[in-house]
Amino acid sequence: MTTHNPPLGELRKRVEFPPEIKAAVWKRDNECCAYCNITNTESMEKYGKHLHFDHIIPHIKNGANTEANCQLLCPPCNLAKGDSTDEEGRRKAAIRINKELERNGLLESIPPAIPGTLIAYSGPLITGNVYTRKDLQEIFNTTDRTIDTGIFRPKGRSEIWLFVTEKKTPDRTQYLDLLSDNTLYWAGQTLGKKDHLIINHRRNNECLLPFYRIGKNQFKGGGFVFEGAFTYVSHSGSHPTNFVLHRNPS
Ligand SMILES: [Zn+2]
Numbered sequence: 001m002t003t004h005n006p007p008l009g010e011l012r013k014r015v016e017f018p019p020e021i022k023a024a025v026w027k028r029d030n031e032c033c034a035y036c037n038i039t040n041t042e043s044m045e046k047y048g049k050h051l052h053f054d055h056i057i058p059h060i061k062n063g064a065n066t067e068a069n070c071q072l073l074c075p076p077c078n079l080a081k082g083d084s085t086d087e088e089g090r091r092k093a094a095i096r097i098n099k100e101l102e103r104n105g106l107l108e109s110i111p112p113a114i115p116g117t118l119i120a121y122s123g124p125l126i127t128g129n130v131y132t133r134k135d136l137q138e139i140f141n142t143t144d145r146t147i148d149t150g151i152f153r154p155k156g157r158s159e160i161w162l163f164v165t166e167k168k169t170p171d172r173t174q175y176l177d178l179l180s181d182n183t184l185y186w187a188g189q190t191l192g193k194k195d196h197l198i199i200n201h202r203r204n205n206e207c208l209l210p211f212y213r214i215g216k217n218q219f220k221g222g223g224f225v226f227e228g229a230f231t232y233v234s235h236s237g238s239h240p241t242n243f244v245l246h247r248n249p250s
Pocket of ligand 1: 033034035036037038073074075076077078
């Protein structure tokens with residue numbers, strides 16, 4: 001008489017990622033939730049559970065058991081995503097994260113000095129003032145040409161500068177970059193190589209500093225308004241990644 005595995009067993013077998021893929025993703029994602037960036041250690045402390053291995057394209061929608069289709073999610077982000085698409089999952093998770101931050105008063109009232117919360121800016125730049133890249137090169141005595149790109153890390157300072165232009169010139173790719181009150185919606189670089197710097201800025205203790213202008217000709221010499229310190233809130237999509245950043249309370 002032939003015996004068959006119970007269907008549930010077969011199902012479980014298919015749903016699980018092979019151990020070598022889990023190990024690779026664990027390392028690749030730096031033991032962090034892909035949506036809210038919580039670490040596995042923090043997840044254990046906060047929820048009493050490890051990060052989950054999630055099918056980016058849900059298994060129920062024929063998502064494969066491959067490394068490319070695997071990401072780490074903390075239990076509430078995984079729950080928020082459910083069997084939604086990744087984009088929808090990220091949106092739901094972003095709403096959840098924002099609500100949680102607001103509920104805990106983190107967006108409004110936590111003083112910047114508490115370690116692991118918000119990183120305050122301390123430096124010579126004045127919030128609300130206009131600076132051209134040339135001004136900044138002079139103030140910081142730098143000849144580093146990567147200042148001409150959208151993301152710049154000045155040497156010797158734990159800072160990430162973001163140069164954001166709301167309206168792009170016609171020769172530039174059109175992404176939605178928008179500063180609305182205290183929220184900056186910002187598309188990262190197309191290749192996304194520096195996305196992790198933005199996502200992990202608090203863990204790396206780096207201050208996120210947007211320089212913003214409506215258009216290239218808003219200010220003389222192509223200047224930007226220095227907006228002061230912001231904090232990463234969420235991200236979605238890829239190529240480029242869309243970020244949501246909040247202004248730190250003053
Ligand atoms: Zn999460």
